[in-house]
Amino acid sequence: MRTAACLPDNSYTEIRLRRYRDALTISGAAVIAFSVWDVLKVYIGLFLGEKTLSDYFTDLLPKIRIPEGVPEETMQIVLWVVLLAGVIGVSIFILLYHLYIGLNAMQEGHRTVKKKKIVYLVCDVLSILSSATVLFQSIRVYFVGGEDARQIGLATLLVESASFLNYVYLFYVVLKIRITERSAS
Amino acid sequence: MTIRQRFQQVFVGVLMLAFGAVMIAYDEESYPFIIALYSLALELQGFRLIWYFFTMARLMVGGKSILYRGILFIDFGVFTGSLVFVPQIYILIYLSGTLALSAMIDLLRSREARAIHSPWKLKTFQGAVELITAVICLVFLHSTAMVVDIFSAVFIFSGVMRIVSAFRRMPVITVS
Numbered sequence: 155m156r157t158a159a160c161l162p163d164n165s166y167t168e169i170r171l172r173r174y175r176d177a178l179t180i181s182g183a184a185v186i187a188f189s190v191w192d193v194l195k196v197y198i199g200l201f202l203g204e205k206t207l208s209d210y211f212t213d214l215l216p217k218i219r220i221p222e223g224v225p226e227e228t229m230q231i232v233l234w235v236v237l238l239a240g241v242i243g244v245s246i247f248i249l250l251y252h253l254y255i256g257l258n259a260m261q262e263g264h265r266t267v268k269k270k271k272i273v274y275l276v277c278d279v280l281s282i283l284s285s286a287t288v289l290f291q292s293i294r295v296y297f298v299g300g301e302d303a304r305q306i307g308l309a310t311l312l313v314e315s316a317s318f319l320n321y322v323y324l325f326y327v328v329l330k331i332r333i334t335e336r337s338a339s
Numbered sequence: 340m341t342i343r344q345r346f347q348q349v350f351v352g353v354l355m356l357a358f359g360a361v362m363i364a365y366d367e368e369s370y371p372f373i374i375a376l377y378s379l380a381l382e383l384q385g386f387r388l389i390w391y392f393f394t395m396a397r398l399m400v401g402g403k404s405i406l407y408r409g410i411l412f413i414d415f416g417v418f419t420g421s422l423v424f425v426p427q428i429y430i431l432i433y434l435s436g437t438l439a440l441s442a443m444i445d446l447l448r449s450r451e452a453r454a455i456h457s458p459w460k461l462k463t464f465q466g467a468v469e470l471i472t473a474v475i476c477l478v479f480l481h482s483t484a485m486v487v488d489i490f491s492a493v494f495i496f497s498g499v500m501r502i503v504s505a506f507r508r509m510p511v512i513t514v515s
Contacts, residue, residue, distance in 0.1 A: 176401055179401075188407075188411075191415070195414075198418070198422070202426075202429070307421075309413050309414045309416075309418070313414045316406075320407070
């Protein structure tokens with residue numbers, strides 16, 4: 155019988171640390187996946203959904219005061235460019251923000267960095283707060299009912315609550331890892 | 340394959356045959372039907388994953404990713420069902436993409452099967468046919484009625500292949 159080349163350290167704290175790090179990796183990946191899905195949904199909705207980007211365009215156009223001496227065609231082109239640039243810029247910012255949180259969490263889970271980082275935890279707390287407000291709004295609209303109650307279905311509620319719980323869980327796991335490491339050393 | 344898996348394969352094959360026939364019968368009006376089918380399949384997959392999480396994966400290492408995947412699948416399915424206006428060309432491009440992907444998977448699997456000396460010719464044939472039809476669909480993208488016919492033909496073809504492969508004898512690989 156051949157013995158293993160590398161004997162794993164199976165003490166109690168080591169097992170717990172491994173479990174937490176695995177959970178942290180999955181949480182980081184889930185943060186990235188949820189944000190990518192959200193952005194994709196916004197894009198599909200804007201181009202194929204009930205209210206497309208051109209509807210917003212036709213809504214917005216009469217409200218804008220056109221300066222004198224500017225033909226209407228240039229104003230339309232400028233409005234289109236501003237709308238598209240706004241949508242693309244916001245979506246890229248959201249993607250990068252969640253990519254930052256998720257990649258840092260995955261790095262800490264895989265132990266590829268030595269330094270302990272704080273900034274992404276602050277970002278995570280901000281995400282917790284924002285997603286909690288969004289979730290609260292959605293629940294209120296879903297159960298009480300407002301003017302746009304039709305847009306929020308059970309599936310949206312499910313995804314929002316899952317992403318909120320994921321943020322909270324990520325924070326909890328990082329705290330657990332830090333505390334366990336400190337008490338072990 | 341176990342007996343239950345064989346039954347499942349035959350069942351899915353018969354369903355695919357039926358859907359192919361319906362698609363041929365309704366020609367161009369079958370686009371909403373295709374979308375509904377697609378969203379239903381995604382939702383079922385999501386529910387299956389969540390059921391799997393609560394019965395089994397809850398206790399596994401890294402089982403939480405299955406829960407997240409199930410939730411995303413359900414949302415994707417519901418969202419796809421809620422799209423009211425989808426240009427046909429997008430659906431066609433999407434369907435050709437899925438067809439090409441499944442063809443690639445079939446080809447890779449047949450290569451794997453060849454490496455372990457298990458039957459591989461049928462799978463290679465299926466993958467090649469699917470790949471060729473995906474290319475043909477992209478070529479004939481302009482005439483939508485023709486593409487629907489091609490798709491339903493492929494649907495029926497892969498349904499038949501599923502039923503055929505369900506009744507074949509498979510070598511059992513044991514790990515010694």
